Amino acid sequence: MTSLYAHAGGDEALHRLEEIFYTKVLDDPLLRTLFPERLPTHVDHLTWFTAESFGGPDRFTQNLGFDYLIQVHRHLEITDEQRERFVQLYLEAIDEAGLPDDEPFREAVREHLEFGSRVAQQNSHATTDAELHPLRDVPLWTWKESD
Numbered sequence: 001m002t003s004l005y006a007h008a009g010g011d012e013a014l015h016r017l018e019e020i021f022y023t024k025v026l027d028d029p030l031l032r033t034l035f036p037e038r039l040p041t042h043v044d045h046l047t048w049f050t051a052e053s054f055g056g057p058d059r060f061t062q063n064l065g066f067d068y069l070i071q072v073h074r075h076l077e078i079t080d081e082q083r084e085r086f087v088q089l090y091l092e093a094i095d096e097a098g099l100p101d102d103e104p105f106r107e108a109v110r111e112h113l114e115f116g117s118r119v120a121q122q123n124s125h126a127t128t129d130a131e132l133h134p135l136r137d138v139p140l141w142t143w144k145e146s147d
């Protein structure tokens with residue numbers, strides 16, 4: 001059974017991807033208002049999250065926890081355009097980082113991104129805890145090749 005994490009190329013590949021992605025985000029006119037400065041932890045934390053979600057080590061849950069992810073997105077009031085740009089830049093970064101381009105892998109990544117970005121957007125608008133998305137754990141993404 002191959003995890004998405006292993007197929008992607010493990011930590012080295014995911015870290016390269018997140019570095020390219022974060023640099024794009026910081027340079028983007030639509031996203032710059034949300035990301036005014038480079039945070040030294042962002043690339044590592046994104047790598048931990050993606051690795052765990054793809055079936056790799058659970059460093060995000062162990063070190064930060066899902067509540068942390070809820071808190072960092074709260075009150076950002078992410079617009080549809082910003083969410084869509086976030087997804088677009090991530091897909092570009094996957095190409096630029098040279099991650100596998102087989103369709104089952106790309107489809108799983110697209111699903112993960114669509115879902116995750118909608119959760120983040122919903123949480124960014126929640127004015128009460130009841131309005132938060134019900135997800136409370138890092139989701140574990142599987143794919144067709146994992147059987």
Ligand code: HEM
Binds near residue numbers: 041076
């Ligand atoms: C798959 C979906 C997403 C994941 C996995 C994710 C993950 C993360 C993580 C791990 C952090 C914490 C970074 C740190 O501790 O340094 C973070 C912060 C943040 N995220 Fe997201 N995020 C997602 C979607 C989005 C979207 C759609 C937006 C806006 C368009 C967004 C905007 C932000 C902002 C503004 C911060 C805080 C500022 C910063 O770290 O620079 N996120 N996100």
